[in-house]
Amino acid sequence: MSGSPLIVLDRVCKQYGTTPVLRDCSLAVARGEIVVVCGPSGSGKSTLIKTVNGLEPYQSGSVRFDGEEVGARGTDLPRLRARIGMVFQSFELYPHMTALRNVMLAQVHALGRSRAEARERALALLARVGLTERAEAYPADLSGGQQQRVAIARALALDPVAMLFDEPTSALDPEMINEVLDVMTALARDGMTMVVVTHEMGFARKVADRVVFMDEGRIVEDRPAAEFFAAPATERAKTFLSKIIAH
Amino acid sequence: MSYQFDWSQVWQHRDLILDGLLVTIALSVAALVPTLIVGMLIGTLGASTSRAGRVAAGLYVETMRNVPLLIHMYVWYMALAFLRLPAFLCAVLGLTLYSSAYVAELVRAGIAAVPRGQARAAAASGLRPWQVQVLVVYPQALRIVAPSLASLASQLVKDSSLASVIAVAELSYQAGAIEGQTFRTFEVYITIAVLYIALVLLISFAIDHVPGLRARRPIARIADA
Amino acid sequence: MPEPVLAAVVPEVIRDNLPFLAAGFAMTLRLAAVGIVGGSLVGLLLGLLRHAEIPVLSRLAALYIEIVRGTPLLVVLFVCYFAIPALAGYRTTAVAAASLGFVLFIAAYLAEDVRSGLRSVPSGLVRAGLATGLTRWQAFRLIVLPQALRRIIPPVFSQYVRLLKFTSVASVIGVRELTGSALLVNAREFQPVAIIATAAVTYLVVCSGLSLVGRLLDARLSIRT
Ligand SMILES: Nc1ncnc2c1ncn2[C@@H]1O[C@H](COP(=O)(O)OP(=O)(O)OP(=O)(O)O)[C@@H](O)[C@H]1O
Ligand SMILES: [Mg+2]
Numbered sequence: 001m002s003g004s005p006l007i008v009l010d011r012v013c014k015q016y017g018t019t020p021v022l023r024d025c026s027l028a029v030a031r032g033e034i035v036v037v038c039g040p041s042g043s044g045k046s047t048l049i050k051t052v053n054g055l056e057p058y059q060s061g062s063v064r065f066d067g068e069e070v071g072a073r074g075t076d077l078p079r080l081r082a083r084i085g086m087v088f089q090s091f092e093l094y095p096h097m098t099a100l101r102n103v104m105l106a107q108v109h110a111l112g113r114s115r116a117e118a119r120e121r122a123l124a125l126l127a128r129v130g131l132t133e134r135a136e137a138y139p140a141d142l143s144g145g146q147q148q149r150v151a152i153a154r155a156l157a158l159d160p161v162a163m164l165f166d167e168p169t170s171a172l173d174p175e176m177i178n179e180v181l182d183v184m185t186a187l188a189r190d191g192m193t194m195v196v197v198t199h200e201m202g203f204a205r206k207v208a209d210r211v212v213f214m215d216e217g218r219i220v221e222d223r224p225a226a227e228f229f230a231a232p233a234t235e236r237a238k239t240f241l242s243k244i245i246a247h
Numbered sequence: 248m249s250y251q252f253d254w255s256q257v258w259q260h261r262d263l264i265l266d267g268l269l270v271t272i273a274l275s276v277a278a279l280v281p282t283l284i285v286g287m288l289i290g291t292l293g294a295s296t297s298r299a300g301r302v303a304a305g306l307y308v309e310t311m312r313n314v315p316l317l318i319h320m321y322v323w324y325m326a327l328a329f330l331r332l333p334a335f336l337c338a339v340l341g342l343t344l345y346s347s348a349y350v351a352e353l354v355r356a357g358i359a360a361v362p363r364g365q366a367r368a369a370a371a372s373g374l375r376p377w378q379v380q381v382l383v384v385y386p387q388a389l390r391i392v393a394p395s396l397a398s399l400a401s402q403l404v405k406d407s408s409l410a411s412v413i414a415v416a417e418l419s420y421q422a423g424a425i426e427g428q429t430f431r432t433f434e435v436y437i438t439i440a441v442l443y444i445a446l447v448l449l450i451s452f453a454i455d456h457v458p459g460l461r462a463r464r465p466i467a468r469i470a471d472a
Numbered sequence: 473m474p475e476p477v478l479a480a481v482v483p484e485v486i487r488d489n490l491p492f493l494a495a496g497f498a499m500t501l502r503l504a505a506v507g508i509v510g511g512s513l514v515g516l517l518l519g520l521l522r523h524a525e526i527p528v529l530s531r532l533a534a535l536y537i538e539i540v541r542g543t544p545l546l547v548v549l550f551v552c553y554f555a556i557p558a559l560a561g562y563r564t565t566a567v568a569a570a571s572l573g574f575v576l577f578i579a580a581y582l583a584e585d586v587r588s589g590l591r592s593v594p595s596g597l598v599r600a601g602l603a604t605g606l607t608r609w610q611a612f613r614l615i616v617l618p619q620a621l622r623r624i625i626p627p628v629f630s631q632y633v634r635l636l637k638f639t640s641v642a643s644v645i646g647v648r649e650l651t652g653s654a655l656l657v658n659a660r661e662f663q664p665v666a667i668i669a670t671a672a673v674t675y676l677v678v679c680s681g682l683s684l685v686g687r688l689l690d691a692r693l694s695i696r697t
Contacts, residue, residue, distance in 0.1 A: 053603055082605025092600035095695045096619050105614060110605035140696035151600075158604060250559045313679035314672045315637040317651060325658070326668040401542075408544035412644055419546055432558040436550045444542035 004067070005030045006162055006193050007052055012061035014047060021047050022058065023217040029162075029195060034188050036204040036225070037197045039214035040240060045197045048214065049164045052195065053077075053084045066161065082110045085155030089167040091147040093139040099126065099150045100135040103157050111158060118157075125153035129183050145176030152183055162193040169200055199244055205229055213237045256429040257438050260421075267421030268442060274335065274417055275404045278342035282403065283396075285343060286350025291380070293355035304351060311348035317409050319345045324413040338410035346403050353395050357388035397454040401447040408443070418442060483666035489657045496653025497674065499567075503639040503649055507574030508632050514579035519586025533583070540580035545638050549573040553645045570642035578635045585627045589620035622693045629686025633679050640675070650674060 005028040014022040021044050029035050037045050050056035051063050054070045054077045063070040065080060093102050103122035107113045113121070126135050129149040139147055148168055155163060165184065169177045181203050188194055188207045198204065204211055204225060211228040213221040215236050221228065232238045257264070293304030311319075319341035323332060332340070361384050369383040370376070389396075411420035422439040426432055486493065521533040540548065553569035593616045601611035643652035654671040658664050 055599060055603060078602075078605045078607050080605075081603055084603075086600075086603040088596065088600060090596060092594075092596045094597060094600075094615055094619075095697050096622060106601070106604035106606055109610050109614060138696065154604065250561065309680060310676060313633070313637070313676045313683070315640040315651070315675055317640040317643070318668065318672050318675060321651075321655075321664075321668050322672065325664040328664060405542075405544035408546045409641065411546070419544065419550075422547075422550070426554070433555040436547060436555040440539075440543045440547050440551065443544055443547060444539060447542040 006033075006066055007195070008062075008064040009048075009051065010062045010064075012048075012051060012058050012063060014051070014056070014058040021217050022051070024061070025214075025217075025219050026061075027212060027219060027222065029193060031161075031193055032191045033209050034194045034196070034207050035210045035212055036208040037195065037212045037214060038199055038201075038204070038240070038244075039220075043214040044217040045214055046166050049166060049195055049197055052162075052164060053081045053086060055081075055086075078110060082106065082158045083161050085152075085158065085160035085163040087148070087151050087155055087163070087165045087168045089171050091139070091144070091151045091171070093142075093147055093150055093154075095139050098136050098138055099131065099142065099153075102139070102150055103154045106154070107157050121157055122153070125156050126150070128156075129153050130179075143176060144172045145179045148172065148176075148180045149183055152180070152187075156187075162195070163187065165194065165196040165198065167197050167199070169198065201229075201241070201244060213240070215240075250433065252434065253431055254434050256431045257425070257434045260425045260429070263421045263425055264418070264438065264442070267416060267418035267439075270415065270417040271404065271407055271446070274338055274342070274407045274410060274415065275400075277335075278339045278346065278407065279400060279403055281339070281343045282346040282350055285347035287354055289347065289351035290354025290358065293351060294358035304355070308348045308352050311344050312352075314345075316341060316345045316406055317412065320409060320413050334410070334413045334415045337413055338407070338415050342403060342406060342410075346399065346406070349399055349402075350396070353392045353399065354388065357392035358384060360391050361387045394454070397451065401450045404446050404450065405443060483663070483670070485657070485661050485663045485666050486670050489661070492657060493650070493653050493670075496648050496650045499647065499649040499653075500636075500639050500651075501678075503567075503570060503574060503642060503647070504632075504636045506571045507578055507635045507639070510571070510575035511578035511582055511631075511635065512628075514575055515582025516586055518579060518583035519590065522583060522587045523590040537580045537583050540577060541584075545573070545577050545641050546644060548577045549641060549645055552576070566642070566646045570639075570645060570647050574635060574639065574642075577638075578631055581631050581634075582628060585624045585631065586620065589624035590616060592623055593619045619695060622695055625686060625690040625693060629683060629689070632686070633683050636679055636682055637675060 007027070007029040009025055009027040012022050012025045013020070025044075025048055027035075027048075037048065039045055047056050051058050052065060052070065054063075054075070058071060065084065068075060068080060070077075070080065093099075094105070097105065100119070100122050103125060104115070104118040107118035107121060108115060123132070123135060126132055129152055131146060131149055131153070134142060134146060134150075139150070142150065152168075168184070169180050172180065177200070181200060184194070184196070184203070185207055196203075196208070208225040211221070211223060211225050212219055213228070213232070213234070213236075220234050221232060221237050223233070228237075229241075232241055289304050289307055292300045293308070295301060295304075320338060323330075323337035323340045324334060365383055365387065366379050369379040374382065407417060408419040410417055411423065414420070418439050422435050426435045429435070518533045518537060521529050522537070524530060543551075549570060552573040553564065553566060557564045557569070597615050597619075598611045601615045602608070606614065639649055640651040642649050643655060646652070648656065650671055654667050658667045661667070
């Protein structure tokens, strides 16, 4: 089993009404692989990664996670989602709970861990993302970068086998981007399987194994990172890259 | 359930019900006008830069709205009976003092919600302070609070039912009178409930069709009080 | 308070009738407590129904809320005391009818607050909860509901205060709460100024106290974002 890819998308199609959002998207991510997804706004990147943990239903094709069909009727989605960590652009920390309780919540209620165990694990993860002193702070009292690191700790607390990131740094002030990217880089070095939607090409160049380029709901390019950056195969990707790197 | 419905008795007394309805409307209008005026004045005071003014406005609001409307009515009708005010006027005074506190709080919040830069920009363009207030601040504040003011108006119509306890012959009073004569308890009270609901719906319908009033969401449900 | 101070502040007619008035005041608190507890439970249920968008039930809840919000409290009490018992053929007491009326009345207003609180929680938070493996019900219970309830503390407490004031209306159907007892004492002693003023001050103090509790609770529990 460990030889086969962890995440497999096979000709996934999705539309809102009559507008297609994903068209025949196929993608395979092996264990330990880091895949960066990029592309213009509205090209379907968020939709694509949300199909992996079943937050986004699709009309045809198949999405498999660790051999299990995500869209199948009998799939226990909560159990599946607990094995996949997800980090959002706007953090989505629970504002009525401290950082610590944010990281504890799903451990207790989704995994059934004891409070003591969950607390210990949460403190360890907050230490790992450099936020030991802020454990009792509420989200409103944390900077954007700190909030996003708490969100990463919250996802890691469930001991996921893969992590999905949806533009984790694009709501951050420039000086906070690196503190989040550093945490993500360390995670990648530890062998986590990661699918990252981002426009941080420096991060992609340094960490990604592969780059996927999307446009108008299609996966236009899917190539090893080095190749992609050396010379994108399509005109669209070339223009996109030059625009991003220009500023 | 062995209750025998008989709506004919209600119909026979339709003139009383109509009288009551007209008095309810007259009382509501008579109270609404001074309520809005007093509320605007006190609300403006509450949003003013004068500390004494804000304290005075706050005291007025807290005192008036923390005393039940029924007590307000008894104050004018019983405690100050030596003034010999007609019951209708007592009801108008009670409703005005009570409801104006809510209007004042609403107006104060509305003025506070207008960005400060607006008044500054208006002053910078050479308008006098009263012009700034009347031409720039009020129109924006009122638009913000319009939906809440509308629900305060329907509240006032419903509250006017309490005037029946001081013998103002409005709708609820007539209901009691008809019920006393006919014993058609259920029919009478359901009828007047429906009439009140119709009045309230009429107000919200009217508000919805005045252009410019409907667009914004209420800043708070202060009006539900 | 020492005896001479009490004598100076509290009018003689009040001191003479203190046990009777105190019993009335206790009834006021009892009615308010029943209304607050019962109304909150029913209001929560109605608000959840409205929010859940269950085909028929949500519509019925909406209809109930609109009807009650369009009806004056006085009429709601009449319906509970006279109309429903007449229709259903049972006997009731004024206290029981008033309690029922307060619960049914205030629940309709609280339901709207609950619903707007539930709607104010961003859907992204639910998605984040689902992504960590919580079920829909867990996400609702652990993420949406606690935030909604904490956000609506101010409007909910203003409804509680409103209910406390409105318990005075129970005097109209013969309940001996504070207002009812005050009126009875006045009928015997005929000192309306002292008696009405005492009732007014008592309501003022209790209502201000309850709204202070609301403000303190909100300061402690409100969610900063
Ligand atoms: N609820 C919805 N209803 C209709 N269309 C939607 C909905 N959500 C997304 N879309 C459309 O689907 C397309 C893909 O959206 P998606 O969020 O996946 O794009 P994206 O690549 O993540 O863009 P961005 O870089 O702006 O985040 C867009 O054209 C968007 O307008
Ligand atoms: Mg996106």
